Amino acid sequence: MAACSMFRTSYFSLQPHHPLTPHRFPTTHFTPIEATISSSSDPTATAPPSNKLKHRRPADENIRDEARRHSSSHNFSATYVPFNADPTSTESYSLDEIVYRSRSGGLLDVQHDMEALKKFDGQYWKSLFDSRVGKTTWPFGSGVWSKKEWVLPEIDSDDIVSAFEGNSNLFWAERYGKQFLGMHDLWVKHCGISHTGSFKDLGMTVLVSQVNRLRKMNRPVVGVGCASTGDTSAALSAYCAAAGIPSIVFLPANRISIAQLVQPIANGAFVLSIDTDFDGCMQLIREVTAELPIYLANSLNSLRLEGQKTAAIEILQQFDWEVPDWVIVPGGNLGNIYAFYKGFHMCKELGLVDRIPRLVCAQAANANPLYLHFKSSWKDFKPVKAGTTFASAIQIGDPVSIDRAVFALKNSNGIVEEATEEELMDAMAQADSTGMFICPHTGVALTALIKLRNSGVIKPTDRTVVVSTAHGLKFTQSKIDYHSKEIKDMACRYANPPVQVKADFGSVMDVLKKYLLSKDSKC
Numbered sequence: 125m126a127a128c129s130m131f132r133t134s135y136f137s138l139q140p141h142h143p144l145t146p147h148r149f150p151t152t153h154f155t156p157i158e159a160t161i162s163s164s165s166d167p168t169a170t171a172p173p174s175n176k177l178k179h180r181r182p183a184d185e186n187i188r189d190e191a192r193r194h195s196s197s198h199n200f201s202a203t204y205v206p207f208n209a210d211p212t213s214t215e216s217y218s219l220d221e222i223v224y225r226s227r228s229g230g231l232l233d234v235q236h237d238m239e240a241l242k243k244f245d246g247q248y249w250k251s252l253f254d255s256r257v258g259k260t261t262w263p264f265g266s267g268v269w270s271k272k273e274w275v276l277p278e279i280d281s282d283d284i285v286s287a288f289e290g291n292s293n294l295f296w297a298e299r300y301g302k303q304f305l306g307m308h309d310l311w312v313k314h315c316g317i318s319h320t321g322s323f324k325d326l327g328m329t330v331l332v333s334q335v336n337r338l339r340k341m342n343r344p345v346v347g348v349g350c351a352s353t354g355d356t357s358a359a360l361s362a363y364c365a366a367a368g369i370p371s372i373v374f375l376p377a378n379r380i381s382i383a384q385l386v387q388p389i390a391n392g393a394f395v396l397s398i399d400t401d402f403d404g405c406m407q408l409i410r411e412v413t414a415e416l417p418i419y420l421a422n423s424l425n426s427l428r429l430e431g432q433k434t435a436a437i438e439i440l441q442q443f444d445w446e447v448p449d450w451v452i453v454p455g456g457n458l459g460n461i462y463a464f465y466k467g468f469h470m471c472k473e474l475g476l477v478d479r480i481p482r483l484v485c486a487q488a489a490n491a492n493p494l495y496l497h498f499k500s501s502w503k504d505f506k507p508v509k510a511g512t513t514f515a516s517a518i519q520i521g522d523p524v525s526i527d528r529a530v531f532a533l534k535n536s537n538g539i540v541e542e543a544t545e546e547e548l549m550d551a552m553a554q555a556d557s558t559g560m561f562i563c564p565h566t567g568v569a570l571t572a573l574i575k576l577r578n579s580g581v582i583k584p585t586d587r588t589v590v591v592s593t594a595h596g597l598k599f600t601q602s603k604i605d606y607h608s609k610e611i612k613d614m615a616c617r618y619a620n621p622p623v624q625v626k627a628d629f630g631s632v633m634d635v636l637k638k639y640l641l642s643k644d645s646k647c
């Protein structure tokens with residue numbers, strides 16, 4: 125019972141009419157949990173503090189029922205508006221409408237009622253978000269839904285489809301930073317250590333939750349579909365399967381890893397392997413979703429970015445709301461770089477921090493339309509035909525979010541870098557040799573860091589975060605090829621192939637001695 129007051133914290137402390145309105149919060153260390161307990165009219169509030177935090181819901185209740193029992197109203201809301209709209213524009217759509225493009229055919233953005241959010245000061249939001257970390261409270265235990273008021277404020281917690289995603293590890297790359305870059309404040313945000321092994325879970329929980337709501341409202345959504353280079357499809361199929369919603373995925377044949385291909389198959393999606401590249405699949409899914417009652421799940425749909433932006437908020441939170449100098453994100457369809465910008469920008473606008481980091485978007489040289497655009501000083505953008513790359517999830521030549529990415533980079537004093545195949549594979553191998561197990565896309569981001577350190581743009585003392593977007597286990601074939609030196613025209617300088625040895629003591633001793641001597645000479 126006592127813990128109910130803790131559970132209620134997040135709701136009660138958000139009520140503008142509550143006696144503890146944020147304007148009256150002390151600016152020093154406030155936590156909503158403490159405030160709610162001490163101000164609660166709940167008689168159990170007089171119990172000793174140790175008991176207050178103990179929580180056991182009735183045996184016949186699950187965490188969703190419990191959330192339902194504690195739900196209450198608030199004044200937060202959000203709508204779709206044309207992306208980067210003229211301030212005089214009045215065009216807007218309810219999030220319950222099925223709309224992906226503005227009237228003029230441009231991108232959309234989810235716009236929050238910032239005035240309502242601003243009624244609460246930065247300290248309030250920090251304390252609220254901090255109070256929710258690491259819990260199993262539905263839905264706030266999720267790193268995405270712990271920021272629900274800034275993500276999808278109006279959705280009923282009952283409609284949310286979540287795998288308690290987010291809250292991913294921010295890894296201090298101590299040895300890699302020191303050994304390869306002379307840096308002591310280098311961090312890797314492991315967004316790929318996640319339910320389906322990539323950052324896509326962050327956006328997909330939001331999109332599938334909204335679809336769940338639409339279907340309960342009897343809106344015409346028979347299934348959800350996407351084009352994918354392997355990670356969006358994995359996330360879509362998992363979240364849809366969890367909610368019992370049909371999913372349809374368009375995959376470019378022979379261009380994604382086996383691990384990624386098997387994910388939607390296992391999750392029961394309808395999988396189309398199409399003889400084209402990702403851009404071809406994207407074109408097809410756009411045409412199909414315009415004709416059939418299939419909801420579009422790619423990041424063209426701005427709902428996805430609302431979830432993805434929470435990774436930026438989480439980084440600030442993990443640094444105790446101190447702002448890093450640089451954040452480096454690998455870019456393909458280019459929704460994520462904007463999502464990061466949006467997360468950081470919201471934190472600044474709502475007073476949680478006083479600046480935002482400089483953003484770097486990193487592309488594979490074989491699929492580099494944004495890099496070329498940046499190098500031309502943002503003159504006319506030209507899509508490219510994306511070539512094969514080990515960073516297969518960013519093999520994209522005609523990114524749908526190009527305008528969002530340019531906006532994010534211009535407004536964060538950002539930079540675009542590129543990585544050749546050899547550079548990205550060497551960077552991945554070096555990072556792995558220091559205890560990571562990253563994907564090739566993270567190799568692209570690390571290459572950007574290496575280049576910017578070598579040119580002196582990033583200083584040795586700059587606090588830098590590299591966003592790791594997928595789990596290395598999805599891309600083991602690329603690592604096998606590298607370590608067996610089987611890649612044409614690549615030296616594979618950091619290959620570490622296994623040693624074949626006869627099954628006898630003498631042979632094993634011989635190779636071991638040789639190995640230990642080589643290590644000893646390096647001491």
Ligand SMILES: Cc1ncc(COP(=O)(O)O)c(C=O)c1O
Pocket residue numbers: 322353355356423454455456457458459460461517518563565593594
């Ligand atoms: C592993 C991985 N990294 C990076 C990206 C790039 O993200 P975005 O398409 O949002 O630029 C993607 C997907 O495109 C991805 O799957």
Ligand SMILES: N[C@@H](CCOP(=O)(O)O)C(=O)O
Pocket residue numbers: 350351352353354355356357421422423424456457459517518
């Ligand atoms: N890498 C992505 C490509 C599609 O990006 P999206 O963010 O627009 O869905 C994938 O894994 O499919």
